[in-house]
Amino acid sequence: MIDRSEIENNVTPEQLAKRTLIPQEKKMKKRRSLVKGIIYALLILTAIICFIPFLMMLVNATRSNDAILTGFTLIPGTALMENYRTMMEYVNIWNGFKNSLIISVLVTLLTGYFSALTAYGFAFYTFKGKNFLFVFMLVMMMVPGQLGLIGFYELCKNLGILDTFIPLIVPAVASPFVVFFLRQYIQTTLHPSLIEAARIDGASELRIFHTVAIPIMMPAVATMSIFTFIGSWNNYIMPLVILFSPEKYTLPVLMGFLKGSQVAQNLGSMYLGIAISVVPIMIAFLFLSKYIVNSISAGAVKE
């Protein structure tokens, strides 16, 4: 009896539609599958439009400058190695890759660790001025990065850290949004009694953080780390302002440098340079796409 009423309640719209299907509507059903086909075709077309710039990039990266100038085809050329040599003569793209990787990895580690530390401090201790500091942090979260750009540049000049990686890495210790996200997360996932238990066992506060809080926070830290990494990897204006020496350029700045260099004369090499900066991200996305998509959904709904 109970089972039956439950089934009744769980009727999905399609089932409902099926149940009310009368013979005359069979024609409509046929029409529906036609419409469905058209929609699929349009979706595939949209997907192709999404992907075609990348495809053009990949194909053109293998073609010689002369071939690109005369016309476009989707058949790959044979000038890949030649393009590569031309590009490397003027711009060492792997160096930019290395710089970007060093900065992004360190930024991600610093942001993850110190944001967790701060979030834990905000969530599990009561101290004077806590609420004020938290609200102040939230307000500062709304301030766009460009607001302090000029002051930031001056500060770095006075500290003598222009043209180093320090201004691009160290500020990652303070990431208000990540702190906010992690505090919300740990407040719902870590029960204070667990901390009390650890205290009774004689663990120090920092040890409790490392052995109890961090493992529990890990999924949220991982989610945030993806976006921290991407944000740092793609950051353009900061390294553009801070770095002067081409050998220190990050990949995005190097892209701008590529455009102004001799390489721009050879379109094949240009395409290849862009492709090298793009393909690793595409490969990473292949493995992480589901995770990234879920993270975006979760982030939006929670707010």
Place this chain on the structure above:
Amino acid sequence: MKNLNRYGYAFIAPFWIIFLIFNIYPVALTFYYSFTNYSGSGTAEVVGFANYQRLIADSYFVEAFFNTWKIWGVNFALQIVIALILAMIFSDARVKMKGLSFFRSIFYLPNLITVSSVALLFGILLDWQHGSLNMVLMNIGIISEPINWLNQPTTAQLSVSLILTWMWFGHSFIVVMAGVSGISTDFYEAALIDGANRWQTFTKITLPLLKPILLYIMITSLIGGLQLFDLPMLLTDGIGSPDGSLNTMVLYLYNQAFKYNNYGYAAAVAYGLFIITVIFSAIVFKSMYGNERKQARRV
């Protein structure tokens, strides 16, 4: 307990030390510079509100303001319409489309790519004589003459808008889908029983219930859009050509500070941009939630 409170300060101390030095101090310093004629070297002389007076009367800044809005507006309208149509297709219980995760990934892909790479890529794809886009369009027969995309104000702005749409509609789609899947199916069942058609279901149920999500997309997109920099910087010559049509507010800020060494004035541009962002975020927020309060009162 007293003992433990001290630990609280210790835990948040590293954050606040770095935050004060690298975030709050630069913001305050920029504020100070906005009242000076600092030029990057020498001493800064306080000039009062002169920079702000100049800002309001500066036709280049006003132009940058409207350019930014035009480019963002076209992109946002397109991106949100596409995202809503896609969400409508994939959430329709009667049609039951498959392949959601596949299409979602493909649509989202352009968003992950470094903007400077995107700018460079489109810079050569859209090239007037040798760009692949013109070649393809001419091959298919859509156009007979190559279009000089990046050298005419209207097409240049349109190009940036479309590139932004290309980059962002997948992201909006994911967020809208997340919102749609949060809507209880009870509403849709009730609508089905009442004989509502797709359009009615969409406008009377989906849209109103998506309001908070749409607000979230709009405000985050607006804040990002007002900071538009990488694309216009790298797509043409870095100062907003053709005819200043790609001159955006942050590009203007950057050029004033680091190209022309007008640090004081650039600081005022930064604060002008900040004030504009706050005002428009507030307007968006008010217009979406103010209505609701009025309606609630009427009921």
